[in-house]
Amino acid sequence: VPAATPAASARSRNPRGQGERLRQELIDAASQLLVDTRADEPLSLRAVARGAGVAPQSVYLHFAGKGDLVAAVVADRFAAMTRAGDAAEATAGDPVDKLRARCLAYCEFGLRHPGHYRLLFDSRATGQLDPPAFPSPAGAAAYTAFLAAVQRCIQAGRAPADDAAAVTASLWAGLHGIVALRWSKPGFPWPAVGQLVERMLAGLVGIQHRPGPDEHPP
Amino acid sequence: VPAATPAASARSRNPRGQGERLRQELIDAASQLLVDTRADEPLSLRAVARGAGVAPQSVYLHFAGKGDLVAAVVADRFAAMTRAGDAAEATAGDPVDKLRARCLAYCEFGLRHPGHYRLLFDSRATGQLDPPAFPSPAGAAAYTAFLAAVQRCIQAGRAPADDAAAVTASLWAGLHGIVALRWSKPGFPWPAVGQLVERMLAGLVGIQHRPGPDEHPP
DNA sequence: TGTACATCAGTGAACGCGCGTTCACTGATGTAC
DNA sequence: TGTACATCAGTGAACGCGCGTTCACTGATGTAC
Numbered sequence: 001v002p003a004a005t006p007a008a009s010a011r012s013r014n015p016r017g018q019g020e021r022l023r024q025e026l027i028d029a030a031s032q033l034l035v036d037t038r039a040d041e042p043l044s045l046r047a048v049a050r051g052a053g054v055a056p057q058s059v060y061l062h063f064a065g066k067g068d069l070v071a072a073v074v075a076d077r078f079a080a081m082t083r084a085g086d087a088a089e090a091t092a093g094d095p096v097d098k099l100r101a102r103c104l105a106y107c108e109f110g111l112r113h114p115g116h117y118r119l120l121f122d123s124r125a126t127g128q129l130d131p132p133a134f135p136s137p138a139g140a141a142a143y144t145a146f147l148a149a150v151q152r153c154i155q156a157g158r159a160p161a162d163d164a165a166a167v168t169a170s171l172w173a174g175l176h177g178i179v180a181l182r183w184s185k186p187g188f189p190w191p192a193v194g195q196l197v198e199r200m201l202a203g204l205v206g207i208q209h210r211p212g213p214d215e216h217p218p
Numbered sequence: 219v220p221a222a223t224p225a226a227s228a229r230s231r232n233p234r235g236q237g238e239r240l241r242q243e244l245i246d247a248a249s250q251l252l253v254d255t256r257a258d259e260p261l262s263l264r265a266v267a268r269g270a271g272v273a274p275q276s277v278y279l280h281f282a283g284k285g286d287l288v289a290a291v292v293a294d295r296f297a298a299m300t301r302a303g304d305a306a307e308a309t310a311g312d313p314v315d316k317l318r319a320r321c322l323a324y325c326e327f328g329l330r331h332p333g334h335y336r337l338l339f340d341s342r343a344t345g346q347l348d349p350p351a352f353p354s355p356a357g358a359a360a361y362t363a364f365l366a367a368v369q370r371c372i373q374a375g376r377a378p379a380d381d382a383a384a385v386t387a388s389l390w391a392g393l394h395g396i397v398a399l400r401w402s403k404p405g406f407p408w409p410a411v412g413q414l415v416e417r418m419l420a421g422l423v424g425i426q427h428r429p430g431p432d433e434h435p436p
Numbered sequence: 437t438g439t440a441c442a443t444c445a446g447t448g449a450a451c452g453c454g455c456g457t458t459c460a461c462t463g464a465t466g467t468a469c
Numbered sequence: 470t471g472t473a474c475a476t477c478a479g480t481g482a483a484c485g486c487g488c489g490t491t492c493a494c495t496g497a498t499g500t501a502c
Contacts, residue, residue, distance in 0.1 A: 042258040123401040166409045170417045173395025181394050183341040191384045199388045203421030
């Protein structure tokens with residue numbers, strides 16, 4: 001529990017004409033608060049204001065209310081996740097390696113930033129959204145990138161022909177389970193993330209697994 | 219938002235010697251509150267007391283505090299889920315049919331009682347536990363039942379020999395994804411639960427899919 | 437070159453609310469003698 | 470058979486807290502004339 005004094009007490013007001021800066025500062029403060037949130041408490045407008053070093057009312061200068069603020073944070077974090085997935089995919093050349101890289105980037109994002117991941121994919125958190133409109137454009141973009149990666153594998157002959165949308169949905173479900181259950185049940189003896197991802201790729205997409213240098217088959 | 223008046227205003231006090239009844243009444247009231255909870259708000263001790271028709275202080279007659287109450291609700295709901303899974307498995311004779319029945323029962327429990335499922339498997343909810351000890355005996359029992367079902371399939375020759383623990387972990391992850399993402403992204407065009415479960419069984423466990431009477435292959 | 441004024445980036449103070457928890461109390465029911 | 474007492478199942482009243490939101494205000498900075 002942080003002290004009652006603002007975290008950024010040294011903040012000075014933005015220069016005239018730069019008032020919009022506070023908007024991003026508030027989004028960043030909310031992201032920072034969520035980074036390692038394990039508790040069940042919803043994001044608090046007053047905590048965000050404290051994190052940004054401003055009074056609670058100042059949030060209303062840029063957002064219509066708490067729901068609007070949360071929606072902006074969701075959009076910001078979805079963009080960050082999409083960027084991470086695209087960057088990972090770009091480092092691979094092969095369609096299979098691209099799909100694998102995107103899957104691993106998805107899991108890594110979720111495991112490194114559990115609060116952000118939950119904000120995007122946990123229904124308790126997405127229930128904070130105002131209005132609760134689904135699917136969001138950002139969420140649809142994340143799915144579309146996976147679908148394209150799966151389709152490329154099929155077209156390259158690296159995966160059997162199948163209903164690509166259904167394959168992608170099952171793959172997404174598998175990846176979500178890998179991430180979400182690991183946070184939910186940290187005491188469970190989970191296999192390595194890489195091994196689980198490989199099982200999903202082999203079993204759900206149908207990709208043949210070629211053991212790499214750091215794989216040790218029994 | 220319910221009215222400020224208690225939901226069960228007609229409640230009369232339990233007869234002498236039957237004070238323990240209130241304990242279960244409180245657990246039931248909490249379960250009822252969670253049944254269709256979509257919001258991000260944590261379970262509230264005062265709301266539980268209102269639901270049971272007693273004053274907030276009465277909770278302390280049976281529980282040390284909010285955390286203790288939540289832990290009791292978790293144990294109660296885990297028991298209900300285990301019962302549902304066991305009952306579903308008992309209706310099937312074949313090892314594969316037993317495993318499938320348990321998987322479908324798992325998904326059905328999660329989809330019919332999202333608030334209960336989240337209490338057991340969402341880290342935001344499990345984070346309410348006091349103390350946050352994992353794995354809980356009840357959670358371990360749920361996993362063990364799945365592991366046994368997978369092992370029976372392997373021993374019966376209905377699934378290829380593999381690391382049964384790793385197979386079960388990946389299957390669990392897949393089932394969790396089927397349930398959790400469906401609540402998180404209700405606007406997404408999800409395939410039918412049965413089809414996704416069949417994909418998980420075929421791909422992750424290695425069970426051969428034989429089309430049933432209500433399956434319509436393209 | 438000075439001055440009145442508009443704009444901008446915020447803040448001071450307060451509102452009513454629900455929360456978890458504590459302390460002292462009540463009133464019915466059983467039991468000892 | 471009557472009565473004092475213990476036990477039991479709760480409640481009355483209050484505490485301090487953080488929450489989202491509203492209204493009026495401040496003080497610095499730029500602009501028109």
